[in-house]
Amino acid sequence: MIRISIDAMGGDFGPEIVIPGMATALERHPDIRFVIFGREEEVKPVLARHQALSNASTLHHCDVAVRMDEKPSQALRNGRWKSSMWRAIEAVKTGEADACVSAGNTGALMAMSKFCLRTMANVERPAIAGVWPTLRGESIVLDIGATIGADAQQLVDYAVMGAAMARSLFEIERPTIGLLNVGVEEIKGQDDVKDAARILREIPLPSLEYYGFVEGNDIGKGTVDVVVTEGFAGNIALKAAEGTAKQYTQYLREAMNRTLMSRIGYLFAKGAFDRMREKMDPRKTNGGVFLGLNGVVIKSHGGTDALGFASAIDVGYDMAHNKLLDKIAADLTHFHKSPVGAAFQDETESAAEVEIEQQEK
Amino acid sequence: MIRISIDAMGGDFGPEIVIPGMATALERHPDIRFVIFGREEEVKPVLARHQALSNASTLHHCDVAVRMDEKPSQALRNGRWKSSMWRAIEAVKTGEADACVSAGNTGALMAMSKFCLRTMANVERPAIAGVWPTLRGESIVLDIGATIGADAQQLVDYAVMGAAMARSLFEIERPTIGLLNVGVEEIKGQDDVKDAARILREIPLPSLEYYGFVEGNDIGKGTVDVVVTEGFAGNIALKAAEGTAKQYTQYLREAMNRTLMSRIGYLFAKGAFDRMREKMDPRKTNGGVFLGLNGVVIKSHGGTDALGFASAIDVGYDMAHNKLLDKIAADLTHFHKSPVGAAFQDETESAAEVEIEQQEK
Structure with a gap:
């Protein structure tokens, strides 16, 4: 049994999308048990339409719902302890749930998750990891927007955490890791990426294989299983x-509607188009995983539909089922205990000390 | 008459692609005169196949060609003064040419351009600007890889230069400018982007309209005429x-080949597919413009074909014809003379002084 806590009020459509999504996920994984947090008067009527789901769920009423446009600090002020978002996260902390899923606003969800669950030992900052459809199958990309900028140690942490996620999700023993970079040599300013590369080459971890630098177009090619970058570039790349995918779809639609011949062609090839649409369907890869926290939190796209929300629950299910957190913790410990990791840690700490001393001057 | 200097040895295929590309560009713009730099024994035989082009060109023999895998510092050491790349750039400096086009390696071309042409007054660092096909037409994105990182002043410079380029290329009087950002509020580390936004809101320039922040998906939508970001994120976004475009094309090809029905459908809709392919054709938007230098230098994709190289020449032609440099210089002067710009300049200078003082402690 996997227990998943749900913030029923998150997303652009709230329970109307969340509840049917849960029903779909339950059909796929009958061993899920849900703990739902939300406004009873809004959740109950929708839940009543899904008998099996009702039987597999416990509903907790919450007055407060975090709004989609609330700033993280506002959300924390207004919704800590009592909002459906907070309480869904808290259920993971108290052990009531194995993973939490919310389609609520990303900033608030991350702020509350950090506040409630805290970052894991040895992790300085959490990251958001997304699943990216590629020509080879699927890859993991992180950080897609938790933090702007990342130093070498954080990039290495992302690599270790991303590898653990790949092992949980794709069931590969030793995922390949690429550091996102630009192709131009000798360009200034990428010291952190270069330092991270150095560490990853020397890393003695059996849990990942460092591939080297990759460029933006390598993501779609599926050159590596895990693409590591800081949150600004990661978010920009994703969006x-x-x-581009939307553009392509739009061009295709226009082209197919243009002449009688193309419309006939479309009818013949409809099956092929449907297949292709399914391959590019963003709902299938919905679900950003917050990595580096003492608990599994999944962020669903706010504008997704029931099928998309079900995919986010699937991701939470897989992460809990495959014991993602244990994998991450073991790998991080292994790394930070290794001579390279320990030396690196000391280096970073003394650099941090110097920085603080400088600031105090 | 527009005079364009060509590095005939650049790119993956050298003169075999460059010369036919020039011939195509000449058909489109019969008032171009070319100054070609390259190895005579390689260039002459190809040139001989194009009578009109031969008549419109002067060929200068150069022994040295910069290799595609040469580091910028190596290229400068081996090819300064004498390589085809250097001499093509130099022709712009001496006034022999109005613009230079090369498909050679980006790092070397930028290093040589900076060294030979120097950056314009008031510009700290040059940027590379690319034309991006969008649902609304075309937009300009910069910096797509000249430098990693950019402070507020540099981002503002990019905005002014990108606007001048949009005015030259699209013939819009007051292009809209968006600053690339991530959607999450209150995230740390985007101080430079925020400061740039503040300056752009207060800027008194008649030559651009500041739209606000845009996200990665706004580029393809064509939300603004010019998207401004630092070179790492810009390069990652582009690639x-x-x-993604390649992925989509591949999926479409696979889908259309899969069944008899889809193959028949493809035949009917072939015209539509061709139209769509043309819309997404990366060759049509080939040509990165180096902005911020005392001369127009265009970088063509190294792997492009003759049609792609012709597009890069087209861009150079437009930039020279529409007096891009004069526009940039006037706008930058206007900005830096304005109260906001001057205050901002002082601010940045004193910040730089503080930084230097701190480092000296």
Whole structure:
């Protein structure tokens, strides 16, 4: 049995999408038990339409729902302890649930998750990891927007955590890791990425294989299982790819509607188009995983539909089922105990000390 | 008459692609005169096949060609003063040419351009600007990889230069400018982007309209005419979009080949597919513009074909014809003379002083 806590009020459509999504996920994984947090008067009527789901769920009423446009600090002020989002996260902390899923606003969800669950030992900052459809299958990309900028140690942490997620999700023993970089040599400013590369080459971990630098177009190619970058570039890459996919779909639609011949062609090839649409369907890869926290939290896209929300629950299910947190913790400990990791840690700590001393001057 | 200097040895295929590309560009713009730099024994035989082009060109023999895998520092050491790349750039400096086009390696071309042409007054660092096909037409994105990282002043400079390029290329009087950002509020580390936004809101320039922040998916939508970001994220965005487009094309090809029905459908809709392919054709938007230098230098994709190289020449032609440099210089002067710009300049300078003082402690 996997227990999943749900923030029923998150997303652009709240329970109307969340509840049917849960019903779909339950059909796929009958061993899920749900703990739902939300406004009873809104959740109950929708839940009543799904008998099996009702039987597999416990509903806790919460007055407060975090709004989609609330700033993280506002959300914390207004919704700590009592909002459906907070309480869904808290259920993971108290051990009531194995994973939490919310389609609520990303900033608030991350702020509350950090506040409630805290970051794991040896992890400085959490990251958000996404699943990216590629020509080879699927890859994991992180950080797609938890934090802007990352130093070498954080990038290495991301690599270790991303590898653990790949092992949980794709069941590969030793995922390949690429550091996202630009192709131009000798460009200034990528010291952190270069330092991270050095550490990853020397890392003695059996849980990942460092491939080297990859570029933006390698993500879609599926050159590596895990692509590591800081949150600004990661988020921009993800959204730029989304934008391009939409553009392509739009061009295709226009082209197919243009002449009688193309419309006939479309009818013949409809099966092929459907297949292709399914391959590019963003709902299938919905679900950003917050990595580096003492608990599994999954962020669903706010504008997704029931099928998309079900995918986010699937991800939470897989992460809990495959014991993601244990894998991450073991790998991080292994790394930080290794001579390279320990030396690196000391280096970073003394650098941090110098920085603090400088600031105090 | 527009005079364009060509590095005939650049790119993966050298003169075999460059010369036919020039011939195509000449058909489109019969008032171009070319100054070609390259190895005579390789260039002459190809040139001989194109009568009109031969008549419109002067060929200068150069022994040295910069290799595609040469590091910028190596290229400078081996090829300064004498390589085809250097001499093509130099022709712009001496006034022999109005613009230079090369498909050679980006790092070397930028290093040589900076060394030979120097950055314009008031510009700290040059940027590379690319034309991005969008649902609304075309937009300009910069920096797509000249430098990693950019402070507020550099981002503002990019905005002014990108606007001048949009005015030259799209003939819009007041292009809209968006600053690339991530959607999450209150995230740390985007101080430079926020400061740039503040300056752009207060800027009194008649040559651009500041739209606000845009996200990665806004690029493909064509939300603004010019998207401004630092070179790491810009390069990643560009390549991620390229990767996605390739993925889509591959899926479409597979889908259309899969069944008899889909193959028949393809035949009917072939015209539509061709139209769509043309819309997404990366060759049509080939040509990165180096902005911020005392001269127009265009970087063509190294792996492009003759049609792609012709597009890069087209861009150079437009930039020279529409007096891009004068526009940039006027706008930058206007900005830096304005109260906001001057205050900002002082601010940045004193910040730089503080930084240097701190380092000296």
